[in-house]
Amino acid sequence: MKIHERLRTTAMRLAMRYAVFYGLLLALGLGALYWATSRYVDAQVAAGLKREIQKLREIDRKEGRAALVALITAESRFHGENRRYHLLVQPQAPQGVGNLKGWPPGLETDGKVHNVWIEDTLITGHVADGDGFWPMVAVSLARGGRLLVAQAVRQAEDLQEFTLSTMGIILAVSIGLALGMGWRLGGTLLKRVEMLNVTARAVAGGDLTRRAPLGGRNDEFDMLVAHVNDMLDRIEALISGVRAVSDNVAHDLRRPLSRLHSRLEVTLLSQREPREYASALKGALRDSEEIMHTFEALLEIAHAEAGSFRCEWGRVDLGLSLSDLVELYRDQAQAMGRPFHAHVGEGLWIRGNRHLLVQAVANLLDNALNYAVGAVEIRLSVTAEGTGILIAVIDRGPGIPLDQRERVFERFVRLDPARSSAGNGLGLAMVRAVVRLHRGHIRLGDADPGLRVEIELPRAPREE
Numbered sequence: 001m002k003i004h005e006r007l008r009t010t011a012m013r014l015a016m017r018y019a020v021f022y023g024l025l026l027a028l029g030l031g032a033l034y035w036a037t038s039r040y041v042d043a044q045v046a047a048g049l050k051r052e053i054q055k056l057r058e059i060d061r062k063e064g065r066a067a068l069v070a071l072i073t074a075e076s077r078f079h080g081e082n083r084r085y086h087l088l089v090q091p092q093a094p095q096g097v098g099n100l101k102g103w104p105p106g107l108e109t110d111g112k113v114h115n116v117w118i119e120d121t122l123i124t125g126h127v128a129d130g131d132g133f134w135p136m137v138a139v140s141l142a143r144g145g146r147l148l149v150a151q152a153v154r155q156a157e158d159l160q161e162f163t164l165s166t167m168g169i170i171l172a173v174s175i176g177l178a179l180g181m182g183w184r185l186g187g188t189l190l191k192r193v194e195m196l197n198v199t200a201r202a203v204a205g206g207d208l209t210r211r212a213p214l215g216g217r218n219d220e221f222d223m224l225v226a227h228v229n230d231m232l233d234r235i236e237a238l239i240s241g242v243r244a245v246s247d248n249v250a251h252d253l254r255r256p257l258s259r260l261h262s263r264l265e266v267t268l269l270s271q272r273e274p275r276e277y278a279s280a281l282k283g284a285l286r287d288s289e290e291i292m293h294t295f296e297a298l299l300e301i302a303h304a305e306a307g308s309f310r311c312e313w314g315r316v317d318l319g320l321s322l323s324d325l326v327e328l329y330r331d332q333a334q335a336m337g338r339p340f341h342a343h344v345g346e347g348l349w350i351r352g353n354r355h356l357l358v359q360a361v362a363n364l365l366d367n368a369l370n371y372a373v374g375a376v377e378i379r380l381s382v383t384a385e386g387t388g389i390l391i392a393v394i395d396r397g398p399g400i401p402l403d404q405r406e407r408v409f410e411r412f413v414r415l416d417p418a419r420s421s422a423g424n425g426l427g428l429a430m431v432r433a434v435v436r437l438h439r440g441h442i443r444l445g446d447a448d449p450g451l452r453v454e455i456e457l458p459r460a461p462r463e464e
Contacts, residue, residue, distance in 0.1 A: 012186035019182035023175035030167040037163055042135070045151050046113040049137045052084060053111070053149045060141050065090075068147075072098050083152060085123065085134075090145040099123070100150065109138040109146050118150065132157075192221050196228060208236045260287040312355070315460055318348040318382060318389060321358055326380065329365045336369065339377035348382060348389050349460045352438045360434040363427040364393040364453050371397030371451075388440075389457045396450040405444040431455075 060068040072086045076099035086098035096102070100123065104116045115133040136150035195212050202210035211232060212225045260283075267280040326342045333340035350357070361380075368378045376396035383390050400408055409432045431453075435442045440457040 012183070012190065015182035015186035015189070016179065019175070019178040022178045023171070026174050027171055030171055034160075034163060034167055038160055041156050041159065045135050045153075045156060046137075049084075049113055049135060049149050049151055050111075053137050053139055053147060056086075056147055056149070057139060057141065060143055060147070065143055065145075069097050085150040085152065087148040087150075088145060089148075098148075100148065103146070103148065104136070107136065107138050107148065109140045111137060111139045113137045116150075196225065199228070199232075203232060203235075208232070208239060256287040256290045260284050260291075263287070312353050313351065314354075316350050316352055316354045316357060318350050318357065318457075319344045319346050321354050322361060322382060325358055325362060325365075329362075329369070329380075333369060333378060338369065340380075341377055342380040344380070344382040345384055348384060350389060350438070350457055351460045352457075356434045356437065360431045360455070361391060361393070363431050367427055368393055368395035368397070368451075371395060376450075384459065385456070387459055389459050391455040391457070393453045394447045394450060396447065399446060399449060399451045400444055408444075409442075 056068060056071070059071060069088065072088055075084070075086060085100050087100035087103065088097040089103060090097070102122050104118055104122065107114060107116055113135050114137070116136055118132070118134045118136075132153065134150050134153055136148060138146060138148040141147055192215060199210050199212040211229045214222050214225055216222070263280050263283050267277065272280075322344050326344060330340045330342065365378070365380065378396075379392070379394040381390075381392045409428050432442055435455055435457070438457050440455055442453070442455050445452040445454065
C-alpha cells in the first residue's frame with residue numbers, strides 16, 4: 001500500500017492522532033515541569049537574597065558600620081557571572097560602597113525581593129549580558145543609609161536554557177518515537193485488516209474455500225477472523241445445501257412430473273372411455289399431490305428456520321395437543337398389524353407453535369411406521385424431565401448407522417440408495433428445524449434394534 005493510501009486509512013489516522021495527542025500531553029507535562037523548576041530556582045534565589053541582607057543588617061547593628069563596609073568591600077573583589085552585588089548608600093558619603101555604581105531607579109527599601117531592570121552601566125566590571133531583570137532586595141539601616149543586595153542571573157538563565165533545550169530534545173525525540181510507533185502500529189493493523197480484505201475479495205470472486213489466517217495472538221483480531229471464518233463456513237455450507245437441494249428437488253420432482261406428463265400425453269393420444277379419463281385424472285391428481293407435499297414441506301422448513309411461525313406463538317399444552325394424534329396413529333398401526341403404545345403426560349406446557357410441534361411428532365411416527373420391521377411395537381412417550389419435556393419415539397426398524405445420523409437431517413437425504421422408498425426425504429429436516437425454532441435439541445440413538453429419537457424442549461410454567 002502506498003504512503004498516501006495508508007495515510008487515508010482509519011487505522012493510520014487513529015494511530016497518528018493518538019501519537020499527536022501523546023505529544024501534546026508530553027509537551028504540557030514538560031511545560032509544567034519547566035515552570036515548576038523556574039519557580040523553584042527563583043524562590044531559592046529570593047530566599048538567599050533575604051538571608052544575605054538580613055546577615056548584613058545584623059552585622060551593621062551589632063558590629064558597626066565599619067565592619068559592614070569592610071565586608072561589602074571584600075565581597076566586591078570577587079568576580080563571576082553569578083556573584084552577588086552590593087551597594088551601601090550613606091547619608092554623609094556621596095559615593096556608595098559596593099560593586100554597583102548607582103541605585104536602580106524605583107527600587108524601594110521594603111525588604112522584599114523585586115525583579116528590577118538593571119543596565120550594564122550600573123555594574124562594576126564586565127558581566128556577559130548584564131542588561132536584564134535582576135532579583136534584588138533593599139532595606140533601610142538602623143544607623144542610617146540604605147543597603148541593596150542583587151543577584152546576577154546569568155547562571156540561573158543558563159540553567160533554565162539548558163533545562164528548556166533538554167526538554168525540547170526530549171519532546172522532539174518522544175514525538176518522533178510516538179509517530180514512529182504510531183506508523184508501525186497502523187501498519188500492523190492494516191496488515192491484519194488487509195488479510196481480511198484479501199479473503200473477502202477472493203470469496204466475492206467465487207472462491208468459497210478461502211479463509212483468513214489467524215495471527216496466533218488470541219487477541220480481538222483473531223477473534224474477529226475466527227468469527228469471519230465461521231461465517232464463511234456457514235455461507236459455504238448454506239450454498240452447498242442450496243445446490244444440493246436444487247439437485248434433489250430436480251431429481252425427486254422429475255419422477256412425479258414425468259409420470260404426470262406421460263399419463264396426460266398417453267391419455268390424449270386417442271379417444272378414451274370415460275372411466276379411462278377418470279383413472280388418468282386420479283393418477284394425475286396423485287402425482288400433483290406428491291409434488292404439492294414436497295413444496296409444502298420445503299416451505300414449512302424454510303418458515304421454521306426463518307422463525308416466521310413466531311407470529312402464531314403461544315402457550316401449548318403438549319399432552320392435549322398430541323392426544324388426537326395418538327389416536328390417529330394407534331388406528332393406523334393396528335391396521336398395519338403393529339402394536340402401538342403411547343404414554344403422554346399431563347400438564348406439559350410449552351411456548352411455541354402448536355401446528356409445528358404436532359407436525360414434528362407426526363413425522364417421527366410416520367418414519368417409525370414406514371421403517372418398522374414386522375409386527376413389532378412402536379412406542380411414543382412424552383414426559384417431564386426436570387425443567388424440560390422429553391419426547392421419545394422408538395421403532396424396531398433397521399436403524400441409522402452412527403456415521404449417517406447427522407446427514408439424515410439434511411433435506412432430501414434418504415438412506416435408500418435407489419431412492420425408491422416412499423417419501424421425499426424432508427421429514428427429519430422438518431423436525432430439526434422445528435426443534436431449533438423452539439430452542440430444543442434432537443438426538444438419534446439405538447433402540448437395539450431400531451431407532452430411538454429423543455427431543456428435549458424447554459418447559460413453560462402452567463400459568464404465567
